[in-house]
Amino acid sequence: MISKEEVRHIAGLARIGMDDQEIEKLAVELSAVLDWIDQLKEVDVEGVEPTAHITGMENRLREDKAGNFEDKKMIVKLFPENKDGYGKVKSIL
Amino acid sequence: MIRELHEKLISGEITAVQLTEEYFANIAQKDEEVFAYLTLTKKSALEQAKKVDEKIASGEKIGIMEGIPGAIKDNICVKGTRTTAASKILDxxxxxxxxxxIERLKESGAIFLGKTNMDEFAMGSSTEKSAYGPTRNPADPERVPGGSSGGSAAAVAADEAVWALGTDTGGSIRQPASFCGVVGLKPTYGRVSRYGAIAMASSLDQIGPITKTVEDAAIVLSVISGEDKFDSTSAQSPAKDYTNYLTGEAKGLRIGVGKDYLKDLGPEVKTSIEKVIETYKKLGAEVKEIELPYxxxxLPVYYIIMPCEVSSNLARFDGIKYGMRAFDHKNTKLGFKPEDRTLIETYLDSRKYGFxxxxxxxxxxxxxxxxxxxxxxYYLRAxxxxxxxxxxxERVFEDVDLILTPTAPSPAFKFGEKTTDPVQMYLEDIFTITANIAGVPAISVPAKDKVSVDGKELPIGFQLMAKWFDEENMLRAAHAYEISFRSDAENKIK
Known part of the structure; x- marks a missing residue:
C-alpha cells in the first residue's frame, strides 16, 4: 500500500501537477498494481545476471561528429515560444 | 493482395491514382463509424500516385510496393505531417x-493515406485510451478493435488501407490484428529500426506490418527491416526479401504448444486453436508439448520494465521543446498568462493537462x-x-522451431468491458507479452474458424513465435496455414 504522501512525492519527481482527487485515486490504483507485481518476489534470482540487451548486443561505437539537420526551421517552429530563430525557454535561476 | 494489385498496376488494369482514390472513397464511406484515421494526407498521396503512374506510362519498371496505399500509426514520424501519438500533449x-x-517506404514508392488512431502513446489494449476517441471494430462496431494499434488494424480490415504499420511493445500489433481478423507481425527486437517512432519502452518497442495476408506482411517487412545508423540497437543484419521463404510448406517444422497455454481459454477459442494445431499436423509439421515455466x-516483469522506461522516455514532454504548453491549450482554461509561470509550474501544468x-x-x-x-x-529484479x-x-528452441499460442484470451470485447479493472485489461497481453520480454519475433494469423459471440461471428488469431531473427520459418509456417484453405492453393504457392 502506498500512501497519499508518497504519491504526492512521486508526482513531484515525475513533474506532473495533480489535485487531491487524482492523488487519492492513484494511491489506490498504484497499490493494486504493486501488490500484483509483488508475485515476482517468489522467484529465486540468486546468481542470475540481469538482461541488459535482449539479443546480446554490446556497445556500438561511432564517430562523435555533428551532422547537418536539414530543416532546422521546422524544429524552431515547434517550440511553444521562439524568438529570432531560437527556442525560448523559461529562466532557470 | 499487394502482389495482385502490383500486377494490375503493371498491366494497366488500374492506375495508382485510381487505386488511391478508391481507398479514400472507402475511408469517406466507412471511417465516420470506424474512426481508424486521425489525419488524412490526401494531397500528398495523390501526388505520389501520379508519379507512379508517370513512371509506369514511361515504361519504367516499378517495385512491388510502388503505388500501394497504406496507413501509418500516429506514433511514427512522417515529415511535414501531424504526428500526435493520440495525445493532447502532441496535438x-x-x-x-x-x-x-518511412524513409524506406518512401524509397519503395509506397503511398501514405494517413495516420491512424491508437491508445495514447501506445498505452492500452483497446484504443479506448486515445485522446481523440475510440476506433470501432469493423467486424462489430459495438466492440473494440484491440490496441494499441487499433486504428491500423481496423483500417486494413475495413479496406481503408492495403497495408499499415503498427508498433508493438507488449502485443500492440498482434492483439488488434487478432481482434480485427488481419495479420500482424512483431519483428525480432532490432530487426526494424525504431528511429522516428515515438518511444514508449525502448527495450521492448518494435515497428511491424499489419496486412490482409502473410505474403503482404513479408513484403512490407522486407522494405522496412535492416540495420540503421540512427538506431544503435538495430541489428547488424542485411535486409532480405522474406517472400523467398514462403514455400507453401510446413512439413518438418517442429511446433511447440504449451499445455498450460490452452487451459484457461473459453471453449470456442480453445476449439478454434485446436483446429489450427490439427491443420499443422495435416501439413506435416511435428507438434510437440513444451514448457515455459517462467x-x-x-506480465508482472513487463509492468515493471515498461513503466520504468516510459517514465524516462516521456520526460521529454515538458511544454518547452515541442507540443502543448498548458496555457496555450484551449481546454485548460487556466486563469493566468504564460509569462507569469515559472519553469517548474510550466512542467507541472503541461504534463497535468497534456497527458x-x-x-x-x-x-x-x-x-x-x-x-x-x-x-x-523492482527494476533490477525484473x-x-x-x-x-x-x-x-533458449532451451525450448533447442527442440522446436516455433511456438504456437492463441494471440489473445478472447475475441474482441465490448467498449467499457475492461476499463474498470486495470489488471483485467493488462491480462489481454498475456500471450503476446513474452515475445517482447524475450525479444523474439511473433506473428498473429487469423484462425480459419471464427468464434460466435452473441450471434456475431468474430475473428480470432493464433500466434506463432520463432527464434531470434528467424522470421523466415515463422512466415513460412504462417503462410502455409493461410494458403492451405484456399481452393486454388497450388496456384498460390510460389
Missing part, C-alpha cells in the same frame, strides 16, 4: 523528419519503481527474471 506536433521505416512472470490518465499512471508507476531505494526490488524467461525460450 499540434508536425514531425520535422521521417522515421527510418512465462507466467512475463491522459493511463499515461500518467504508468509514468507514476515507473517513477516510483526507479526512485531511490526501490531500484533493486531484469533478472527477464533473463530467466529468455533462458526458457
Amino acid at each position: 499540434n506536433y508536425v514531425a520535422p523528419y521521417d522515421a527510418t521505416v 512465462s507466467k512472470y512475463a 491522459g490518465e493511463e499515461v500518467k499512471k504508468r509514468i507514476m508507476l515507473g517513477t516510483y519503481a526507479l526512485s531511490s531505494g526501490y531500484y533493486d526490488a 531484469q533478472k527474471v527477464r533473463t530467466l524467461i529468455k533462458q526458457d525460450f
Whole structure:
C-alpha cells in the first residue's frame, strides 16, 4: 500500500501537477498494481545476471561528429515560444 | 493482395491514382463509424500516385510496393505531417523528419493515406485510451478493435488501407490484428529500426506490418527491416526479401504448444486453436508439448520494465521543446498568462493537462519503481527474471522451431468491458507479452474458424513465435496455414 504522501512525492519527481482527487485515486490504483507485481518476489534470482540487451548486443561505437539537420526551421517552429530563430525557454535561476 | 494489385498496376488494369482514390472513397464511406484515421494526407498521396503512374506510362519498371496505399500509426514520424501519438500533449506536433521505416517506404514508392488512431502513446489494449476517441471494430462496431494499434488494424480490415504499420511493445500489433481478423507481425527486437517512432519502452518497442495476408506482411517487412545508423540497437543484419521463404510448406517444422497455454481459454477459442494445431499436423509439421515455466512472470516483469522506461522516455514532454504548453491549450482554461509561470509550474501544468490518465499512471508507476531505494526490488529484479524467461525460450528452441499460442484470451470485447479493472485489461497481453520480454519475433494469423459471440461471428488469431531473427520459418509456417484453405492453393504457392 502506498500512501497519499508518497504519491504526492512521486508526482513531484515525475513533474506532473495533480489535485487531491487524482492523488487519492492513484494511491489506490498504484497499490493494486504493486501488490500484483509483488508475485515476482517468489522467484529465486540468486546468481542470475540481469538482461541488459535482449539479443546480446554490446556497445556500438561511432564517430562523435555533428551532422547537418536539414530543416532546422521546422524544429524552431515547434517550440511553444521562439524568438529570432531560437527556442525560448523559461529562466532557470 | 499487394502482389495482385502490383500486377494490375503493371498491366494497366488500374492506375495508382485510381487505386488511391478508391481507398479514400472507402475511408469517406466507412471511417465516420470506424474512426481508424486521425489525419488524412490526401494531397500528398495523390501526388505520389501520379508519379507512379508517370513512371509506369514511361515504361519504367516499378517495385512491388510502388503505388500501394497504406496507413501509418500516429506514433511514427512522417515529415511535414501531424504526428500526435493520440495525445493532447502532441496535438499540434508536425514531425520535422521521417522515421527510418518511412524513409524506406518512401524509397519503395509506397503511398501514405494517413495516420491512424491508437491508445495514447501506445498505452492500452483497446484504443479506448486515445485522446481523440475510440476506433470501432469493423467486424462489430459495438466492440473494440484491440490496441494499441487499433486504428491500423481496423483500417486494413475495413479496406481503408492495403497495408499499415503498427508498433508493438507488449502485443500492440498482434492483439488488434487478432481482434480485427488481419495479420500482424512483431519483428525480432532490432530487426526494424525504431528511429522516428515515438518511444514508449525502448527495450521492448518494435515497428511491424499489419496486412490482409502473410505474403503482404513479408513484403512490407522486407522494405522496412535492416540495420540503421540512427538506431544503435538495430541489428547488424542485411535486409532480405522474406517472400523467398514462403514455400507453401510446413512439413518438418517442429511446433511447440504449451499445455498450460490452452487451459484457461473459453471453449470456442480453445476449439478454434485446436483446429489450427490439427491443420499443422495435416501439413506435416511435428507438434510437440513444451514448457515455459517462467512465462507466467512475463506480465508482472513487463509492468515493471515498461513503466520504468516510459517514465524516462516521456520526460521529454515538458511544454518547452515541442507540443502543448498548458496555457496555450484551449481546454485548460487556466486563469493566468504564460509569462507569469515559472519553469517548474510550466512542467507541472503541461504534463497535468497534456497527458491522459493511463499515461500518467504508468509514468507514476515507473517513477516510483526507479526512485531511490526501490531500484533493486523492482527494476533490477525484473531484469533478472527477464533473463530467466529468455533462458526458457533458449532451451525450448533447442527442440522446436516455433511456438504456437492463441494471440489473445478472447475475441474482441465490448467498449467499457475492461476499463474498470486495470489488471483485467493488462491480462489481454498475456500471450503476446513474452515475445517482447524475450525479444523474439511473433506473428498473429487469423484462425480459419471464427468464434460466435452473441450471434456475431468474430475473428480470432493464433500466434506463432520463432527464434531470434528467424522470421523466415515463422512466415513460412504462417503462410502455409493461410494458403492451405484456399481452393486454388497450388496456384498460390510460389
